[in-house]
Amino acid sequence: MNYETIKIEKMKKSCPACEDYAQKHSTDPPKIAVMACEGACAKGEVARIAANLIAHKLARENTVRICLGGAFTKDMGQRNLVRRADKVIAVEGCFISCSSRMMKGVLPGLFPVIIQADMLYDTDNDEFGIDEFPEEELKEHAREVAETVVREHINNENPEKSGSNVCSQSGNNNSCCACK
Numbered sequence: 001m002n003y004e005t006i007k008i009e010k011m012k013k014s015c016p017a018c019e020d021y022a023q024k025h026s027t028d029p030p031k032i033a034v035m036a037c038e039g040a041c042a043k044g045e046v047a048r049i050a051a052n053l054i055a056h057k058l059a060r061e062n063t064v065r066i067c068l069g070g071a072f073t074k075d076m077g078q079r080n081l082v083r084r085a086d087k088v089i090a091v092e093g094c095f096i097s098c099s100s101r102m103m104k105g106v107l108p109g110l111f112p113v114i115i116q117a118d119m120l121y122d123t124d125n126d127e128f129g130i131d132e133f134p135e136e137e138l139k140e141h142a143r144e145v146a147e148t149v150v151r152e153h154i155n156n157e158n159p160e161k162s163g164s165n166v167c168s169q170s171g172n173n174n175s176c177c178a179c180k
């Protein structure tokens, strides 16, 4: 495996809303941490909306939404949510898997369940920008992804945990997980 080494400028300040949110969701037992790649393209947008749907609507009680930028760049509340979670779900827009690679850089030993979102919906549109897609289409794809993740990785009885059973990055339109 090849690596590149980066230096991240440390920040003394923190965002009160972000730290309050992290504190509020630092439950015992820990919630499932849900992060997304947050990419600016349509695939990243689908991943972002899907992660929000999971954590704020479909599985509110047992998941917490991770701010990737906060968790990656600061060793504070957001990173702690990931660190202490028994299970971390990374909704990735594509196979580049940015969120999981980023977080593994700051939390060695982290093995999130990786969901490659673009394998979970059909589209003939291969444009980059979100302006090339109707907003409703992005939302519909995100809902497909979110419902699959909740069904297969949150509400199922599969005792998979990050670090012990890593989901495949790909699948088909019926299943995102080849680890079953």
Ligand code: SF4
Residues within 6 Å of the ligand: 037, 038, 039, 040, 041, 043, 044, 047, 092, 093, 094, 095, 096, 097, 098, 099
């Ligand atoms: S995983 Fe793909 S879509 Fe998401 S930020 Fe990385 S390159 Fe962009």
